[in-house]
Amino acid sequence: MFEATTYQREQHFLANYAFHSIDTKGRKYPEMEHPYRGPFQRDRDRIIHCAAFRRLSEKMQVFTAHFGTYHRTRLTHTMEVVGIARTLGRALALNEDLIEAAALLHDLGHPPFGHAGESILDALLSYDGGFDHNEQALRVVEKLEHRYPGFPGLNLSRELLEGQLYKKKKQGTPLLEIQICDMADSIAYDTHDLDDAIEIGILKVEQLLKTSLWKESAKRIRSRWTGLSEDEFSSVLVHDLIEIQVSDVLIATKQRLIESGAQTAEEAKSGAILVAPSFEMAEQKAEAENFLLTNVYKHSTLLLQRKRCRQFIEALFTFYADKPEQLPTRYQSICLQEGIKRAVADFLSGMTDGTVWNLGATLTPKSPADPSNSLSD
Ligand code: MG
8 A cells, every 4th residue: 555644745746835844843832743644734633623613603704693594604704715725725736734724723713793893802902912813813722722631722833823923913924825825715705795795685786797806707607608597696606706816816826936936935935925816806806895895894784783793792891801700710810811801802702603692682781773683693
């Protein structure tokens, strides 16, 4: 039987500019190598088996559970990012294990209710270091998860931790594998938020034809298919938009890689970001994102609901900050080490949307005129 080690396989299949597992800087708490799993395969498995990852299934991406069951959750968003990132990574002969682990990690620190939850926690901690979901993902995997007797957190490889830190600081240039995840994240949400908004009824298909990216996509679809229903059209639109953006990024990135002359992973991250769309696609993407911001993310229904979510988180925050003895034991030790506010933020950010919605409602009086009363829990 032929048995190839991770290192041999990577030597064979990966480009010179890919990050090869043999070059890993290792883990904070040294561990023996696994006999047949590479370091980033182990990281991937550790993330999938952690509690914070499973809770992504009950955390929102843009739309809360009140809008039904069609739309993306933070978990399904993450899986779409993994898929797009691996497609890009495989086509560029990059390290897919590292890409997959980084993509699974990228939203692990999101608190309940997405950016609404993040903004209120950040305000509540404004004099205590603030709250940022990218940074929180690092706290989760370095401190808050308790799954292994030998160390706190998941003891992930340094390349993953550095990649996640880049997402917060945006300083320097990360490995190509990390750049791929950022790109895939953006392609995924631009596309699926559109699909969700159409399904939920916040957007009408005709509105899309005002932006060039979607207009061109609609033209391609109509030249290929006739008589599509609105539902069929929006499904085909999602596939087409992903395909066209992934293909564009691949062509533009290959060209930049050739021009850079990079022969190693280090050289590939020594200059500007290389994984990016073409200039024309970047402009079209910006136009589409602007449209989503105005017509979806700032839609009055969402703004109103976000206000309610923020009230619930604030009420829970005040409750636990006043009574830290009610926190689970390990969060009480964070109170002693890093202060009550950080411990409460750690505890609340690990909750699911449903938990916060139910607990928050018991602490927050509802005004009879509040339209969120009509949302079913
Ligand atoms: Mg994301």
